[in-house]
Structures are given as structure tokens and as C-alpha cells.
Amino acid sequence: MIDYFMQRGIKNPYRVKKLIEDAIKFNKINLTDLVVFTEAASKNYVVTPIIAAMAGAKVYAITSDSQYGKAKDIEEFTYNFSEFCDVRDKIEVIFEKKKEIIRQANIITNLGFVRPIDKNFIDMMNEKSVIPYMCEAWEYRHGDIDLEACKYKNIPVLATNEDYSGLEVFDFCGNLCIKMLFELEIEVYKSKIVVVGKDKFARVIEKYLKAMGSEVYMVENLTSETNRRFLDNIDALVVADYSKDSIIGTINSQISPKELIDLSRKISVIQFAGDVDIDELHKYDIPYFPQRRLGKDRMGMTLANLGPRPVIDLHCAGLKVGEEMARSRLRGKSVDEAKTIALKNSPAQMLN
Numbered sequence: 427m428i429d430y431f432m433q434r435g436i437k438n439p440y441r442v443k444k445l446i447e448d449a450i451k452f453n454k455i456n457l458t459d460l461v462v463f464t465e466a467a468s469k470n471y472v473v474t475p476i477i478a479a480m481a482g483a484k485v486y487a488i489t490s491d492s493q494y495g496k497a498k499d500i501e502e503f504t505y506n507f508s509e510f511c512d513v514r515d516k517i518e519v520i521f522e523k524k525k526e527i528i529r530q531a532n533i534i535t536n537l538g539f540v541r542p543i544d545k546n547f548i549d550m551m552n553e554k555s556v557i558p559y560m561c562e563a564w565e566y567r568h569g570d571i572d573l574e575a576c577k578y579k580n581i582p583v584l585a586t587n588e589d590y591s592g593l594e595v596f597d598f599c600g601n602l603c604i605k606m607l608f609e610l611e612i613e614v615y616k617s618k619i620v621v622v623g624k625d626k627f628a629r630v631i632e633k634y635l636k637a638m639g640s641e642v643y644m645v646e647n648l649t650s651e652t653n654r655r656f657l658d659n660i661d662a663l664v665v666a667d668y669s670k671d672s673i674i675g676t677i678n679s680q681i682s683p684k685e686l687i688d689l690s691r692k693i694s695v696i697q698f699a700g701d702v703d704i705d706e707l708h709k710y711d712i713p714y715f716p717q718r719r720l721g722k723d724r725m726g727m728t729l730a731n732l733g734p735r736p737v738i739d740l741h742c743a744g745l746k747v748g749e750e751m752a753r754s755r756l757r758g759k760s761v762d763e764a765k766t767i768a769l770k771n772s773p774a775q776m777l778n
Contacts, residue, residue: 427510434503435469442734443511446473449742450481452592453772457745458482460752463531465539466504466519468494470730474537474741475504479513481745486527487519488539497521525550532756533748535560535741536570545575556751556764559585560744562596563777564625565668567723573777582751582761582768583777586744590773593743598729598736599627600634603698606727607662609715610694615639618660622648622680623667627699631666648673648680657689666698669722675703683710697726743773750774 431439455477462478465471466487475487489500501519508514520527528534528550534557536543543557557571563585576583588596607614617640621628624646635642645653657663663686665673672679674686674695683706686693695707695714701722707714716726729736750772754764768774 427506430506431510434472436472436507436734439507439510442470442473442738445735445738446477446480446511446742449738450477453742453746455481455742455746455749457533457749460484460532460749461486461530462533462535462745462748463488463528463540464535465489465537466500467538468500468503470734470737471538472500472504472507473734473738474535475517476508476511476513477738477742478533478745479508479516480511481749483516483533485517486531487517488521488523489519490521490539492539523547523550531555532752533558533745535744535748537741541570543571543576545572548572548575548579548581551579551581553580554752554755555581556748556755557581557583558744558748558751558774559583559777560741561586562588562626563775565723566777580761582755582764584747584751584765584768585775585777586740586747587773587775588740588743590743593739593773595729595736595740595743596626596630597634598732599630599698600637602727602729602732603631603664603666603696604634604638605732606696606698606715607664610662610696610713612662612694612696617641617662619643619662619664620645620656620660621664621666622646622673623665623670623700625666625668627666627668628664631664631698635664654681654685654689657686657693660690660693662694662696664696664698665700665702667700668725670700671722673700673702675701675706679703683707683712686710686712699725746772747774 462483466489475485478485508517619642621644632644643656750768751764754767
């Protein structure tokens with residue numbers, strides 16, 4: 427069975443189970459008598475329904491065929507790992523968004539196969555349901571959740587504070603960027619690196635690159651001549667601006683690939699987050715990673731590419747936010763009261 431899990435991306439299932447137990451204990455999660463509707467997914471993302479079930483919930487986990495695997499394979503993987511974690515009886519994998527199931531749920535996550543949580547989906551929810559948004563408020567993507575429909579139906583939605591004391595999931599972004607630099611054989615230590623961005627991604631990445639011995643500069647944009655001076659003879663440019671349109675390209679971009687190589691012929695580009703025209707990079711023989719176009723509001727890799735802990739810690743925190751809202755609503759509290767209680771007693775963060 428260990429070989430089976432390793433082939434599917436779980437390198438040490440015993441460690442994963444212990445990390446889940448520790449995260450549930452840290453967050454003081456108790457989902458007994460609650461129903462959670464979430465996703466069943468591949469590799470390290472298998473953990474979400476397992477976390478909810480180990481915390482006591484009845485769990486419905488939806489999956490579908492995708493680039494990450496066949497639905498039937500993910501169903502088998504989820505059931506096998508839930509059995510390993512002694513919660514097989516608490517999880518049911520499903521393949522369709524059915525009203526009779528959605529209506530049972532107290533907590534609905536915004537993850538992968540659950541999305542989009544649009545008006546049709548929200549119409550199927552019961553009036554006491556809640557939605558924990560499992561990332562920070564500033565990372566909200568239009569289309570994930572119809573916030574207006576939630577407001578109309580009195581469904582509370584709160585984001586998750588990834589910098590919550592003892593949680594500090596966001597700091598994993600530093601190590602993730604370092605892993606991405608290694609993919610292009612940028613050694614980090616003694617390398618000259620520019621990070622472009624003005625959100626939390628850029629600040630965390632700058633801190634970790636400095637700690638690893640880089641000569642690193644963070645700039646908000648690449649349009650000014652002052653900022654472009656830092657690009658002289660650099661080893662790598664890290665694009666880390668989650669919501670910006672076209673940072674590198676030829677049309678309405680901050681800088682063109684030709685301008686980049688005029689400043690440093692040895693440059694490589696890391697797409698941590700933000701929009702880069704990779705066709706133009708390819709045209710000028712500029713190495714880049716990952717090998718696909720992201721667009722805005724997307725990360726090049728997720729924290730799950732580091733290992734299971736960031737996913738477990740973040741999704742545990744999100745489920746704790748959901749628990750506090752759900753129990754408040756079941757006690758008859760208003761939407762605003764439920765949010766206030768969750769903000770006080772969990773890693774919750776205002777979203778709307």
C-alpha cells in the first residue's frame with residue numbers, strides 16, 4: 427500500500443496522517459455532526475476530505491476527469507487514503523453537483539472541482555450554509571464565488587488569514603520560489619535576482635532569497651528607468667505580481683523581452699505569479715519556468731509542490747473558519763454575528 431501511495435504523490439503517508447492530526451489539534455477543529463462539501467483531488471490535495479472526516483464531519487467530495495487524472499482513479503485514491511486514516515465510513519466521493527447532497531452541507535469549500543460556486547449552486551444550498559474561502563481576501567478571483575448571490579441568500583463568506591500566528595502558511599512561498607529557481611539551475615546563493623511585484627508574494631520571496639545569500643532587489647514595476655537599472659547583468663527575474671496584466675511582452679507590458687536581454691543576456695524568468703508572454707520569451711531564447719502561460723490571478727506552482735504541510739495547514743485553517751461560522755448559524759446567529767464570532771475565534775479574514 428505504501429508503494430501505491432508513493433506512485434500517486436504521497437511520499438510518506440504516515441507523516442501526512444500525523445500532520446493532519448497535529449493541524450486539527452492546533453486549530454481545535456471539531457466538525458462532529460456537521461456536513462462538509464469539498465473536492466476529491468490528486469496528489470497532496472487528497473487531504474482535504476480526509477481532514478474534514480478526521481475532525482468528525484460527514485464529507486461529500488466531488489471530483490471529475492481533468493488534466494490531473496481520471497475521476498475514477500481519484501475516487502479510488504481518496505477511498506484508499508481515507509481507509510489508511512481510519513475515516514473511510516465518513517467520506518463519499520461524488521461526480522455531480524446534486525441538490526439533495528449540496529443542501530445537506532453546512533460547510534462548502536471553494537476548492538477545485540467545487541467551483542464555480544455560482545448562483546445556480548448557491549440556490550441549491552441550505553439557508554444555514556457557510557463558505558470558507560481557503561486563501562487570503564486579496565487573492566479572491568472573480569468567478570470562484572458569486573458573492574452577490576451569497577449576500578442575497580444570507581450565506582456568510584470569509585477568507586483565511588495565512589499569516590495567522592502559529593500558521594504562517596504564506597511563508598512557504600519563499601521556499602516555493604527557491605524551488606522554481608532551482609528548476610532553471612539558478613543556484614540562489616550568490617545569484618543576482620530581481621523580484622517584480624508589490625503584493626505579499628514579492629515581499630516574502632525577497633526575504634527568503636536574502637536569507638539564502640542572493641543579491642536581491644524588489645521593485646514594484648519595470649516601467650521606470652530607475653527600476654530597470656537593477657536588471658543590469660542579473661541572473662533571474664522573478665515575476666510575483668498576482669493580479670497584474672502583462673508584465674513581460676510586447677503590447678501594453680511593463681517591459682519587452684528585447685529590453686530584458688539588452689540589460690542581461692544571461693537572464694532567466696520565473697513565473698511565480700502574474701502574466702508573462704512566454705511566446706515572446708521563447709522567441710528571444712530566454713529560459714523560463716514553468717513552461718506554460720499563467721495569466722493573471724494564477725501561480726506558476728502551488729504550495730502543494732513543496733509537500734503536504736502547507737496544504738494541510740491552510741485547509742485545516744479554512745475548515746476552522748467554516749466551523750465557527752456554521753455553528754454560529756446553526757445557533758440562530760445572523761450572518762454578521764457569525765462573521766464576527768469567526769473573526770474572533772479562527773484564522774478568518776473579511777472578504778465581503
